[in-house]
Amino acid sequence: MAAIGVHFGYTCACVAIFKDGRADVVANDAGDRVTPAVVGYRDTEQIVGIAAKQGQVRNAANTVVKVKQVLGRSFSDPETQSHSARTKCRVVNRDEKPYYEITAGEQTQLIAPEDVAKLIFYKMKETAQSALGADVRDAVITVPFEFAQAQKQALRDAAEAAGFHVLRLIHEPAAALLSYNIGQESSSGKSHVLVYKLGGTSLSVTVLQVSGGMYRVLSTHTDHSIGGESFTQALAQHLASEFKRTFKHDVSSNARAMLKLMNGADMAKHSLSSLGSANCFVDSLHDGIDFDCNVSRARFELLCSALFNRSISPIRALVEQSGLSPSSINTVVLCGGSARIPRLQQMIREMFPDVDLLTSAPPDEVIAVGAALQAGLLVGREGLGPEDESVTVDVSPADILVKEVDESGAELFTVLLPSGTPLPARRHHVLSGPGHSSSLCLEIYQRFVSEHPEKLSKMVFQELQPSEEQRHVDAVVTMKRDGSVHVSCVEQVTGRSEVVTILAAAS
């Protein structure tokens, strides 16, 4: 059974299909795996995707971009206000809701952001269908973590209006983790993951805790002022000054010329991610003058160095805010098209020197793939309720430790059950002890973050036969939903067992 995952971003949308146990991004009719989330209104038709983006030069007033910024927001929302200030399309107020005023054709019409989103979703659905050769309705759709309920609902409505059966809305960082299969192999183990997403217009950094195969967002940061477009803008500015320097014409006031220049800069930026230098060529940029300019990667990096620093700076603060240190981050996942920029990847690697930097998948497709994987898990399941989308889980509040000594006799704590493990949980450990002594002692501790361990219990094996070999103790730690801990230990040679139950304090 096929299902699809859709990542509907501010600038681009991407669709992946889940089929036969695999999730794959599918290319649209233009052959691109990512479709610009741009809708152009003409007098007879609506164009979605790259054609609309290119047509923006001629039809700026009737081309809607970044519709996700106003989706589900009220007109008086500051986000809506800033969006309407920046966009070329007129945004009007009606019943406290923003509407686009489109003047294509004979008369003006008001178009709701939901309708624009619907067209984009419909395009994604068509793309998936043409790849599958069959009708497909079940979909998982990603939303940014910071989306409010109204925005989620608007997105869901738009998707359903486009003919999707929305299985679930999932958060983008979680989808990114899922696409790299983090924590999915086994349910034990605990790690911290940083998801760095630099999209077209926004930056979002999220720290997640993966424990027991479940993801939990520890902290997140979103900045809408920086994104791939900022780099393009910087490059375009540079090109404009180059043009001015060569031809003594200022194009910065010419909107169409600037749009052309932006398109050229965008192309050059993409090439610079893989090539050392790129040629930017714009026909008839101003006064019939063709513009041709070569940009090297170093030049680009120099132009954008301030931007790069800005986009990296939130990471450190965020990690600290989560109560972690950079070294305790186990994995960094990069996503968003701009995460392709080599300089950026290098800077992040410098920040987390001994951490896996997951970039193997194209970063702008990662989220869609994760959504498709989730769709594959959900498809065909009965009785999906929206209540499954926000689930609270009982977790262990503290690490459960056992005290051991190393060769030098120094005390050492081994984690039996990490904090944040979803309950109920059971962990099995084999502990070893010296064979020469006639007794063994297991001391169970609990430790909250960066606190001194608190002793909970002591389990003692007395009168054991001394032997040459090491002793091994099977310890099974079970924690119930209320937090009470049950430890049972069996000495492997003699089969003697000790059991202790530590009740949970009343919360």
Next chain:
Amino acid sequence: MLPEAQDGEETTVFAAAAASVQVQVEPVGRWFEAFVKRRSRNVSASFQELEEEEESSEESEDEELQLEEHPLLRTLDPKDWKNQDHYAVLGLPHLRYKATQKQIKAAHKAIVLKHHPDKRKAAGEQIVEGDNDYFTCITKAIEVLSDPVKRRAFDSVDPTFDNAVPSKGEGKENFFQVFAPVFERNARWSSKKLVPSLGSLDSTFEDVDNFYSFWYNFDSWREFSYLDEEEKEKAECRDERRWIEKQNRASRAQRKKEEMNRIRTLVDTAYSCDPRIKKFKEEEKARKESEKKAKAEAKKREQEERERVRQAELEAARLAKEKEEEEAKQAAQQAKKEKDIQKKAIKKERQKLRTTCKTWNYFSDNEADSVKMMEEVEKLCDRLELTSLQSLNEILASASKDDSKAAVDKQVQEVNAQLQREKEAEVLARQAARGAEQASGGGGGGGKGWNEEDLQLLIKAVNLFPAGTNARWEVIANYMNLHSTSGMKRTAKDVINKAKNLQRLDPVQKDEINKKAFEKFKKEHTSVAPSIDNAMPSERFDASASEGSAAPWTTEEQKLLEQALKTYPVSTPERWEKIAAAVPGRNKKDCMKRYKELVEMVKAKKAAQEQVAGKNKK
């Protein structure tokens, strides 16, 4: 490395663990889905535990697998493999159909290790060459049991399965002990999993219903291909194979049918013995009864209510009537009183007039005049109203003798004139009445063109359709219109009038009419035997028009005749003699004639009625 314990230390708990905290997790990933599923199923154990337990249980099964060596394994005839118990051969007679594929494989492995010819050869045993060694039985057994289709076929005819169905007698006593194991046993044939259990005496109606509907629609996978007499593979050519197939199919279908019948019998028996069904039926009956009772009660109440209302209405009507009567009575009394008063007054006035007239000596001098005057005055007294009398008296009282005389004369003249008028009017009225009578009644060929023939016809019709006939007068009118030669259209009203008139006619006239008719008839059919046409009137009219020989039939005679007609049907020899004997006072001829008449009458009646019916329809 775990540390050593100090001497004398024991396992202790020092502090309580911190309570769990709740956190929000992202709704993604398979572990999350597993968690949600678990939570919705409300299973407290964690996912890993469940998985582990499943694994361990499988392992334990393997460990527990115990093989029971077939005691006669070595003596089995490989040629007779079809009749061997494959489970027993593999050492699984205790598990049978419950054995998993895994267990069967394991058992086979174990038994092969023990009984393989190579092994035995090595142990110095004598081996029968080729397929005749008993090891072939083991091969056959695993062949059958490892193939799900073949195994099912073998399971279907498992020799250890008890096909018995308890009888009604057995089931009546302790239903659940007898039937529960039987149903449990047969449930293994069900294609559907989750066979409902028989339940207990306290099972709800739904459960019991569910149970029986399941078993009545039992879908069995049992099939009998194992018992095929011929093997398809043995056939040499296609036709033979086809024939074998046909044979096998037929026998399988037969067996399947028998099996279904067996199940059906079982369920039927259980159903008829089930104490719960009985209970439910009784309950249902009781419920219906009570409903019925309630309904009847409601009806009764309604009727009572209606009766009460009716009584009240009647009472009201009666009271109203009484009141009305009372009023009427009072009014009548009032009227009478007034009348009395008036009468008295008029008497007084009359007296007054008389005395006045007397005092005036009747305005004349001679005796004769006065007498005449007296008569006139008396007439006046009789005729005049109270008011005119009064006015006359006043005039008389105030006026002189002559004036009075003039007044009285005038009054007398007036009264006389009036009397005269009245008389004339009376005479006129009488004349008019006479005229009208003549116009409406009239004699023979009077108004409306009733001629002899028509009258004759009318009489005939009236007799033909005696009183009580449906829409009698219309029928008669129709008959008239149909048979009349005059061409006059007559309505039912005309006919009624005429008939009444005829009845009123004096017998002389009637006789005359009849006679005339008879004469006419004689003229027309001199030789024809007397027929019903003129026989008819004899019944209705006092004077018989037909030949005098036949006296009219009395009702008693008629009855006797009818009875006799019934007792002696058409086939009776000498029927009419016997009938005549049964009716005293009538001979054979009379009876036959009467019979003919009756038949004719009935026929005519029918025809006319049909005509009317047809007309009405139009």
